[in-house]
Amino acid sequence: MPPRTGSSDAPRSFVEEARRAQIVRCTIEIIASLGYAQASLATIAERAGISKGVISYHFAGKDELIAQVYTSVMTMAAQRVLPVVEAQPRAQDKLRAYIEGSLAFIADHGPESIALLEIWNGLRTSAGQPVLDARSYEPGLEFLQAIFRQGHAAGEFRRFVPRTMAVAVRSVIDGVLIQRATYGADVDIAESSREIVALFEAATRAVRDDATRSKGPTRKPRAKR
Template sequence: MPPTEAAPDARTRRHDPGRRDRIIEACIEVIAEDGVDGTSHRRVAAQAGVPLGSMTYHFTGRDELLREAFTRFATAMSERFAARLGQVEPGDREGGAQAVVDIILRDVFPDRRELVLTHELYTLAARDPAYRDLTNAWMRRSRAALERCFDPATARIVDALIEGMTIHRALDTQPHDDADVELAVRRITAA
């Protein structure tokens, strides 16, 4: 009988150090496509290209997976926000105002995916204090970035303006005028 290669032991796990991260990224994509209600371990595993058993190996349940995915999303959004404001010298109100205009026009909700993800997170936060903690951490990071250029009270107001204007611009069926954004930011940030 010719020598044959030994079959791999079925109990041996394949080393895949990036699997957990892929699952989290896949979860973000599934939420963007199907919403939180359409997000299941089966759908996420299929999106990530991992066995279904990997889901329970890496996460205690769907809620932990959702929190991890939304934490990653919120952190990425606040890092983009901070990066834009980080290009401005501390205390430069004019530069800060222009950065806020750019955030509204270019950085927040550049596509439908981020709009859906943000609103899915807001819906969870309205119902569940754990998600509210996540959105509050996101707001604190945003305000800290704004405080590079504005006093704390102005930073809070500007943060709310960014939120409101981006939502209105994303959901309004009428065309928007970018000059309105510039006007609103300048009025609020005027010394």
């Protein structure tokens, strides 16, 4: 009797949960070190020291395994980042906490972060379309946009399109991750964190001096593309 495939209602046994967790952990390591495309069930099973069939036994298929990895890492990241962010009252501080928290997570959980990126990049439907739920940064982007809206309402930020800024913040964080994945420990994440916090503070700060404001950047949308 194959164990639950999504819809079943019986709770998973303790042993089974442990196995699933172990498999997920190995999958993360493999994806991080070899890349999504090389993460075959055979490779994962070998790394985990188990038979290939076990994976199929505990997961409906490779898709469910990858989804589990995705969910698992996303949850870890959210637990690491969200509480700290929401503890800040001011939007500017929330933004800083978001950046610092995200990069700290990358520093502390390199393989998990890289796996996430690989899944975003590699996961496709059978028709070739990116799997939206996984691919899109929607939850993260929405969260950032909320911060920006709060900051706009409070006058903490200069005027800008929240979504574009949200995309920018996420992209830069992911960019650091890619650097880290490519060059390893040569990339100083603490330094990057300080730099990027400064970058977005400067980029979002409401202009103090109204004189400067007159040539403010988002005033007259430049016609030229």
